[in-house]
Amino acid sequence: MTQRDPVCGMEIEPQSAFAKREHMGQTFYFCSDSCVDQFDADPHNYVMTSATTGFNPERTLTRIELPVSGLPLKEHSTHLKATLHALEGVDVVKVNGAAGRLEVQYDAQKVDVARLVSAVKSIGFQVGVTRVKIGIENLRCASCVNFIEDELKSTPGVLSATVDIATQEASVDYLPQKATLSQLNAAIEAWGYKPRPASSDAPVDKQEEAHAREYSRLMKMFWFAAIVSVPVLLFAYPQYVPVIRDLSMETIRWAWILSALATLPVLFYSGYDFFTGAWAAFKHRSANMNTLIALGTGAAWLYSTFAIAFPSVFPEGTSEPFYDVVAVVIALVVLGQALELRAKGQSSSAIKKLLGLQAKTARVIRDGKEMDIPVEEVLVGDVIQVRPGEKIPVDGVIVEGSSAVDESMLTGESLPVSKKKGDEVIGATLNKTGAFKFRATKVGKDTALAQIVKMVQDAQNSKAPIARLADTISGYFVPIVMILAVWTFVTWFAIGPQPQLVYALVTSVTVLIIACPCALGLATPMSLMVGIGKGAEHGILIRSGEALQTARAIQTVVLDKTGTITKGKPELTDTVLSEQSSVDGEQLLRLAASVEKVSEHPLAQAIVEGAQAQKLELTEVKDFDAIPGHGVSAKVEGRSILIGNLKLMNREKIALGSLEEQSKSIADDGKTPMYIALDGEAAGIIAVADTVKEDSAEAIKVLQNMGIEVVMITGDNRRTAEAIARRVGITRVLAEVLPEDKANNIHLLQAEGKKVAMVGDGINDAPALAQADVGLAIGTGTDVAIEASDITLIKGSLKGVVTAIEVSRATMKNIYQNLVGAFFYNTLGVPVAMGLLFPFFGVLLSPLIAGAAMAFSSVTVVGNANRLRGFKPKFSVR
Secondary structure, eight states: OOOOTTTTOOOOOOOOOOOOEEEEEEEEEEEEEEHHHHHHOGGGGGGGTTTTTSEEEEEEOOEEEEEEEEEGGGOHHHHHHHHHHHTTEEEEEEEEETTTTEEEEEETTTTTTTHHHHHHTTTTTTTOOOEEEEEETOOOOOOHHHHHHHHHHTTEEEEEEEEETTTTTTEEEEETTTOEEEEEEEHHHTOOOOOEOOOGGSHHHHHHHHHHHHHHHHHHHHHHHHHHHHHHHHHHHHGSSSTTGGHHHHHHHHHHHHHHHHHHHHIIIIIIHHHHHHHHHHHTTOHHHHHHHHHHHHHHHHHHHHHHGGGGGGGGTTOOOOOHHHHHHHHHHHHHHHHHHHHHHTTHHHHHHHHTTTEEEEEEEEETTTEEEEEOOOOOOOOOEEHHHEEEEEEEEEEOOOOEOOHHHHHOOOOOOETTTTOOOTTTTTEESOOOEEEEEOOGGGSHHHHHHOOOOOOOOOOOHHHHHHHHHHHHHHHHHHEEEEHHHHHHHHOOOHHHHHHHHHHHHHHHOOOOOOHHHHHHHHHHHHHHHHHHHHTEEEEHHHHHHHHHTEEEEEEIIIIIIIIEEEEEEEEEOOOOSSOHHHHHHHHHHHHHHOOOOTTTHHHHHHHHHTTTTOOEEEEEEEEETEEEEEEEEEEEEEEEEEHHHHHHOOOTTTHHHHHHHHHHHEEEEEEEEETTEEEEEEEEEEEOOHHHHHHHHHHHHTTTEEEEOOOSOOHHHHHHHHHHHHEEOOOSSSSHHHHHHHHHHHHHHHEEEEEEEEEGGHHHHHSSSEEEEESSHHHHHHHHHHHSSSSOOOOOHHHHHHHHHHHHHHHHHHHHHHHHHHHHHHHHHHEEEEEEHHOOOOOOHHHHHHHHHHHHHHHHHHHGGOOOOSSSSO
C-alpha cells in the first residue's frame, strides 16, 4: 500500500521511502531530504486528519522558507509583508529577521516561487539563489531546447532556466533548499540527454580536448555510415552501374538482404543519437528533430525490409528497397553535425583569446627565496617578482619598484601606463620596461580577467528575446512537419501516379528529412556567441542577449557629465596676468601652487599638479590662513598673497580692473576662476576645470551621425553645463538635476516614446542606469554603477558607446540574415519535398538531396555567424 509524502504529496512505497518520522501517533514517509527538512522544521504544520494516508486532502497551501539577506526587524517588516500579500495566492508571510529567513505559505496554482522571489527583490532584498551551469552532451536539436527548459522550470525550487544550443549548456537559478543538483540532472536526463560538467567552467585546454573528442566521435560515426553507403548505393540503382546491371535478379535480391543487415549498425551506431533522442521525446508525448530523422530513416528501412521479405504483397514495381536513404541520409546529417561542431569551436574563439592571455606561472617570493609556481597556486598576500617583458600573473598592488604596463587587453588603450609603489596592477597585462614586486590581492576566479571571462560566458549563455521566438517556432515546427508528411503520404497514395506506394513513401520520407528546425534554433545563439565575444575583444562587456538586442534600437543616449564626458578630475586650464602684474605667468603659478600645496580645497590639488607638470619649484609658505567661503591668504618669499573669489577681493579692497570681465568670460566656458593678489594689488587669475576627455566630442559626433540624439545630464549649474555641452556639440542639456531625479528624467525621455540608453560612472548614476532601456557603465567608475548596468565599457572612453551600438547592430543584422535564411530554406524546402513542382516540371526531390540540404542548412547558419568575426568598429578603441 502506497503512502503520501505529507510535504509534497508524492505517492511512495513505504519500503522505498527516503526517510520516515513518528509524530503525534502518526507515521510519515518522505521522498527526499528536502521534504524531511521542511517537516522537521515545523511538524505540527503537517499533522493530518487521516492516519492511514498521512495526507490531508483539504490542505492546498505550499510552504517555503527563503534565505533573505538584510531582512528588517519585526517592527519594520510591514512593507515586505504587504508586498508579498499583494500577490494573489499568498496566504501567510512570516519574517524572521534574526535568522535571515522568510516563510511564505502560498497556493501553487496561483503563484510560483519565481514571482515570490521577484517580489522580494523588487523592494531591495537579496534572496539566497544558487546559479549553476550544466553541460548537456550532444544537444543539437533546436526543438529540444524548449522541452528541457520547461522540464527544468517545472522542477520545484527552480526560478529560471535557459538552455543554449550553441554552448550546449543550461544555466539554472534555483533555491538549494528546495531543489538539488541531482534533480536538475534528472530533468535533463528525462529528455534522453546526458548531463555533464559545464565545459565553460573548465580550463581552455580541457574545453578543446572535449571538443576534439566529440568531433572525433562524430567523424567516426560519419565514416562508418559513409563506407557502408558506397556498396548500398551501388546496389540501390543496379540498372545504372556497369557489371552490377548484368547480375541476375536473384543475386541483386541477396545483395539487398545484405544491405538490410549492413544498414542496421548504421541505424544503431551512426544514428544512435537520433533514435535515443526520438524515444525520449516519445516518452514525453512530444516530437523533436531526432523524431523526424528517426522516423524518416526508420520508415525507409522497415519498408525496404518488408518489400524484399514479402515482394508479392506489393504492387508490381514497388518492392524495390531504399536502404541507400538510410545510410546516406544518416551519414550526411552526422557529417553536418561534425562540421557544425567545428565551426562552433571557431565561434567561441573570443573566450579562448581571453583565457589565453593569462600567465601560466608566477615568480613568488616565499621565505626570502624566489620560486616559479603555476599561477593556480598563487595565494592572496604572496609577493611576486615581475621582470621586463613578463606577464603579470594575478591582480595586486606594487610594493617595490616601478614600470610601464601595457593594459591594452583590459582597457583597449595601446599606450603603456606608468606604475609605481602603491598602484594597482591587473593580471594578464604585460610589463614593459621596469622590474617590480607586488602583493597579490586577487587570485583565481576573483581576478579581473576571470570576472570578464565569466561575464562574457554568462552573456553568451543568455537569450535575446528574438531567440525565444525562434525556440517557440521550433517547438511547433516538428509536429507540423509530421502532419505534413502524413498528409503528403496520403495525397500521393490516393491521387499520385503509379507506383503510388513508392511515390508516397519517398515524398513523405523526404519531407521528414528536409525539415530543419536546427537552422532556426542555431540562428540566434551562434550570432550572439560571436557578437558578444567580438564586443569583449574591443573592451565592451555585454551582460545579456537582451541588452545586445535592445542596444540596436537605441534612439537617445543620455550622458552623465562628470567622469563620462569629462575626466571627472579638475585640471589647471588658464593663467591670466593683470596689466599691472609684477610677475610673469610661471612665477604667478609657482607662488599660487606653493600656497595651495598646504590647502585642503578640492581645487588646490589641480593647481599644484599643474605647476609640477611645468617642473616649477615650490617654496615654503608662512602664515597660511583659510578664509571660509572666500579663499586663502599666506606669505611666500616675503610677499603677501591672496587667492580666492570676488568676495575676498572686494573685502580686501583689491582693484581688479579688466580681470573681472575676463573672469566672467572664463566662467562662461565652464571653468572656475580664482583671483590672485600680491602685496595688495591684483596680479592675475588662475582657472581650473573638469576638462573634457580628448575623444568625447568625436564620439558624440559619430553618435549623432548614426541618427542618435545625444543628451547631457548633470547636477551642475546650467551655465557650466551648457559651456561643456557647446564644447562637445550637444544641444539638449538637463542641468541642475539632483542624483535621485536622474532616473525620473530617464523615465520622462522614455515617455516620449524613445528607446533610451544611459551612460554613467558614479554611485548616483546607478538608479538611472537601471531605469534606462540599456545602461552603459564606464569601467573606470564605481562597482555599484557597473553592477547596475547592462553593458560595461572597460575603457573610460565614449568611443566604447559607439562600438557597443555597432556590435549590437552588426550582430542583430547577422541574426536576421540567419533567421530569414532558415525560414526561407524551410518554407521553400518542405513544399518542394512534398512534390509541389512535380505536376508542373516533373521534378521530385530525392531523400538523399534532402538529407544533404538539411545537414548543410545548419552549417550555413553557423558559417554566416562566423562572418561576424571579421567585424571592425568605426574607430578602434585599441
